[in-house]
Amino acid sequence: MANELVVELPDNDKVLDAQTVKQDFPIFKEVGQDPFVYLDSAASAQRPSKVLEAMDSYYHTTHANVHRGVYRVAEQATNLYEEARSHLGRFLGAPKPELEIVFTKNATEAFNLFAHGYGRKILGPNDVVLLTKMEHHANIVPWMILREQIGFEIRFIDIDAEGQLVLDNIEQQLKGVKILGVTMASNVLGTLNPIKQLTEYAHQEGAIVIADGAQYSPHLPTNLQVLGVDAYCITGHKMLGPTGIGALWARTSILEEMYPFLGGGEMIRNVTTEGFTTNDIPHKFEAGTPPIAEAVGLSAALTYLEEIGLENIRAHELSLTSYAMEQLHERLGSEIKIFGPENPSARSGVISFELKDVHPHDVSQILDQEGVCVRAGHHCAKPLMTSLNVPATARASFYLYNTESDVDSLVSALVKTVEFFR
Ligand SMILES: Cc1ncc(COP(=O)(O)O)c(C=O)c1O
Numbered sequence: 001m002a003n004e005l006v007v008e009l010p011d012n013d014k015v016l017d018a019q020t021v022k023q024d025f026p027i028f029k030e031v032g033q034d035p036f037v038y039l040d041s042a043a044s045a046q047r048p049s050k051v052l053e054a055m056d057s058y059y060h061t062t063h064a065n066v067h068r069g070v071y072r073v074a075e076q077a078t079n080l081y082e083e084a085r086s087h088l089g090r091f092l093g094a095p096k097p098e099l100e101i102v103f104t105k106n107a108t109e110a111f112n113l114f115a116h117g118y119g120r121k122i123l124g125p126n127d128v129v130l131l132t133k134m135e136h137h138a139n140i141v142p143w144m145i146l147r148e149q150i151g152f153e154i155r156f157i158d159i160d161a162e163g164q165l166v167l168d169n170i171e172q173q174l175k176g177v178k179i180l181g182v183t184m185a186s187n188v189l190g191t192l193n194p195i196k197q198l199t200e201y202a203h204q205e206g207a208i209v210i211a212d213g214a215q216y217s218p219h220l221p222t223n224l225q226v227l228g229v230d231a232y233c234i235t236g237h238k239m240l241g242p243t244g245i246g247a248l249w250a251r252t253s254i255l256e257e258m259y260p261f262l263g264g265g266e267m268i269r270n271v272t273t274e275g276f277t278t279n280d281i282p283h284k285f286e287a288g289t290p291p292i293a294e295a296v297g298l299s300a301a302l303t304y305l306e307e308i309g310l311e312n313i314r315a316h317e318l319s320l321t322s323y324a325m326e327q328l329h330e331r332l333g334s335e336i337k338i339f340g341p342e343n344p345s346a347r348s349g350v351i352s353f354e355l356k357d358v359h360p361h362d363v364s365q366i367l368d369q370e371g372v373c374v375r376a377g378h379h380c381a382k383p384l385m386t387s388l389n390v391p392a393t394a395r396a397s398f399y400l401y402n403t404e405s406d407v408d409s410l411v412s413a414l415v416k417t418v419e420f421f422r
Contacts, residue, residue, distance in 0.1 A: 009315040016312045022401045024048040024304075035371035037409045042187055042215060042350050042397030043375050044237045047301065051240060054300035055293045066292055067266060067283070077292060084295035085282070091302045092213075092232065093223035094249050102248045102255070102285040103295060107214040107235035108138040110248035111181075113285060114210055114231055115142035117258035118250070122208070123178055125151040130177040130207070132157040132165055132193075133387045134186040137380040138233075139212050143181065157182075159387055163189035163340035170198070174205040182209070184216035188379045188393065189340030190321075190347030192216075199228045208254070214238055218399070219317055219348055221310040230254060240305060241298035245291045255281040262287035313400045317349035320398045324351055324407045331411050335418045339388060349398035352379070355414065358421050360394040366420060367394075370413035 022028050025046045028036060038046060064074040066081045082098070089097020104110045119142075123129070129143050133156045143154055157173060158166040163186065167173075174180070180202045185192050199209045210231040213222060218239035224232055231250040237243040250258070260267055260278055264287035269277040278284040305313070322344040328336055328351070339352045355363055364376035375395045378385045385391060396410055 009311060009318070015315045015319070016308055016400060018316060018401055018403045021308070022403070024050070025401055026052070028401070033371060035409060037370075037372040037406045039396040039398065039402065039406060039410060040373045040375050041218075041399035041402075042238070042395065044243070045218065045240050045399055046401065047240050047242065047297075048304050050304050051242065051297045051300045055242065055297040058293050058296040063293070065289055080299075081290065081292050081295050084299035087299045087302050088234075088247055089249070091222070091306070092217065092234070092249055093225050095225055096252055099281060100249050100252055100255060102250075102282045103290055104246045104248055105244060105291070106237070106246035107212065107233045108246075110233035110235075110246050111138045111210075111212075112142045113248050113261045114233070114250065114258075115146050117261045117285065118208075118231070118254055119143065119146050119179060120150070121257060121259055123150055123152050127152040127178045128176045129154050129179045129181065130157065130173060131155070131181045132183065133159050134163070134165070134189060134191065134381065134384050135181065135183055136187055136212060136214070137382070138214075139181045139183065139210070140383065152178075156383065159189075159191075159384070162342065163191050164346075165191075165193055167194070167198070170201050171205075174202055174207060177202065177205055177207040180207050180209045181212070183212040183214075185219070185348040185350075186340070186381075186384070187215045187350065188352045188381050188384055188395065190350035190352075191340055192220075192346060192348060195227050195229060203228070215348060215350070218305070219310070220314045224249060236294065236298045236301070239298075240301035242294045245294035245298050248285075252281065255285070258285070260284050260287070264288045266290070308400060316400060317398050318344055320402055320404065320407060321347065321349045321351065323404055324396070324398070324410070327407060327411045328353070328414070331415055332418065336414070339393060349402075350395060351397070352393040352395040354390060354393055355418060355421075358417060360392045362421075363394040363414070363417055366417045367410070367413045370409065370416065372410050372413045374410070 025048050027046050062076050064077045066078040085101045086097040089101045094100050202209045209229045211229045213232050213234045217234050235246040267279050267284050267287040269279050335356050337354045341347045360376035377392050
């Protein structure tokens with residue numbers, strides 16, 4: 001299946017200068033570790049001063065609860081919170097930015113909200129939810145919990161030896177499917193999936209599509225209207241924002257239909273001893289005091305990403321990934337196995353690998369002694385680990401502040417690791 005998610009890359013001279021970008025991130029000066037080669041942004045990115053300052057300034061000058069007070073500071077706080085919502089909507093290319101973004105704690109909560117709010121509404125015991133074997137647990141376990149209560153079937157799209165989805169018989173696989181859940185970019189393999197085409201197939205079968213943008217929207221330009229999906233999840237801390245905030249985007253018609261998930265203050269219009277009526281969307285899904293400072297921080301992160309340009313970020317990461325794959329193959333030869341597509345253009349800036357006869361946790365520990373931070377483990381993608389026939393992998397992931405020198409440190413540390421174990 002053709003993948004149309006190809007980004008127009010800028011000319012070379014416009015691509016960002018990572019060494020300069022790095023200066024904007026205080027942790028690289030203040031962490032108290034030298035060297036500090038941070039290659040774990042797929043787990044959580046670092047944040048630029050502008051994000052920290054925006055949150056600090058909010059707490060210093062504007063904090064009050066939102067949607068309640070009629071005094072000025074409370075109104076200002078409400079405005080900042082609602083502007084952050086619209087900003088995220090615009091960033092993702094949502095048709096109705098101010099209505100269709102529901103803030104959650106993270107992407108995991110966004111998937112749970114969708115499964116329990118919408119899945120519960122439309123799924124019956126004879127229905128099918130189709131997922132892929134490269135999904136993060138956040139887009140698997142909520143469906144399994146719901147299946148225990150409702151009894152529908154969950155199927156998985158396989159992956160091939162290159163870490164691509166097996167889509168030859170996609171029409172067959174979609175038969176009877178009510179919901180398709182699929183990641184835009186695998187957090188382990190880096191594979192960029194052909195979501196636009198998959199969505200077209202799914203819609204022909206009458207299925208609703210929820211896409212996982214957690215590893216995509218921080219790195220490539222997102223346009224929900226072009227993708228055509230029906231729902232989408234992101235998480236703030238992977239896109240330079242603070243922890244504690246994520247979002248579900250869904251079409252207005254879906255949000256209108258969805259059950260509320262959490263009950264309490266804010267999400268109601270009226271409550272009596274007999275029952276309650278719900279607030280309008282999106283507030284119907286935001287029970288209790290929301291993550292206000294986090295929304296302010298996320299908005300500052302989006303501004304920062306927009307100023308640099310997602311096309312530039314993609315071009316930079318693509319060049320780093322190509323360089324890293326080249327160097328890893330050249331310097332480690334048969335000692336290393338890299339999972340996922342061989343062609344860097346078909347993947348995001350994530351490289352999972354295995355060193356021959358060395359456990360990924362040992363790899364990660366030895367790299368740490370060299371100041372290189374990579375993740376080791378199952379990456380919350382156990383069905384994928386089973387498909388790859390490994391218990392775990394080590395994973396290096398790149399972002400806009402990583403440089404070729406970071407890649408060199410990784411490769412040299414891996415060479416040392418191999419020597420250490422021989
Ligand atoms: C692809 C993908 N989806 C969802 C998540 C869940 O994000 P969070 O832990 O912020 O909810 C992650 C986190 O690693 C991820 O990589």
